Amino acid sequence: MASVRDGHRAVLLVVDAQVGVMAQAWEATRVIANMARAVDRARAQGVPVIWVQHANDELQPGTPAWQWVPELVPAAGETLIPKQYNSAFEDTPLEARLAELGATHLVLAGAATGWCIRATAYGALDRGYDLTLVSDAHSTDTLALPDGQRIEAEGVVRDLNTAITWLxxxxxxxxxxPVAQLDFSGPPQRARWG
Structure with missing residues (x-):
């Protein structure tokens, strides 16, 4: 069983908001704007922002695809975490940095929903963190399967939002x-509808 973390200290994780990741993402312009709103709210409230950046064969460090999207730029002093696996926790210094910050509540935004956002969300919960997924600040692209079927990006986003709501x-x-209801001051609160 995971150790549950006492106290309440929020941290915003922005995962893989990179040019090559967002290039084909569903509603990328809207989602990037919402990520930027989440970053602005965190900074205004003194909440640490941690930037997680993926590297692999398609996202070689230093290439244009590997760079942050222009609308999202880490500020001086904000933590940068490089990663090579889907979960931001696997083989990275993320957990050590969260411990230094006294983090107990992770607020998550970024891409790609079905891979790195999902793996990081479940990794956070498995490690005993409270979790808020910013429901309109993550995205992915549509997946074309070898048999010709497609898994539409909008459905992947909706599926993860539903799972995190009901788990x-x-x-x-x-x-x-949604980012408009984002509250860093307390534990995660379910979205208010209507």
């Missing part, structure tokens, strides 16, 4: 909320 973990709080 229950002992001693942890989790929610998926």
């Amino acid at each position: 229950r973990y002992p001693g942890r709080a989790n929610a998926a909320v």
Whole structure:
């Protein structure tokens, strides 16, 4: 069983908001703008922002595809975490940095929903963190399967938002909320509809 973390200290994780990741992402312009709103809100409230940046054969460090999208630029002093696996926790210094910050509540935005966002969300919950997924600040591209079928990006986003809304973990709080309802001051609160 994961150790549940006492206290409340929020951190915003922005995962893989890179040119090559967002190039084919569903509603990329809107989602990037919402990521930027989440970053602005975190900074205004003194909430640490941690930037996670993927590298692989398609995202070679230093290439244009590997760079942050122009609308999202880490500020001086904000933590940068390089990664090579889907979860931002695997073989990275993320957990050590979260411990230094006293983080107990992770607010998650970025891409790609079906891969790195999903793996990082479940990794956070498995490690005992409270989790808020910013429901309108993550995206992915449509997946074309070898048999010709397609998994539409909008459905992948909706699926993860629903899962994070309905999941229950002992001693942890989790929610998926739009950026307009984002609250860094307390534990995750379920979205208010209507």
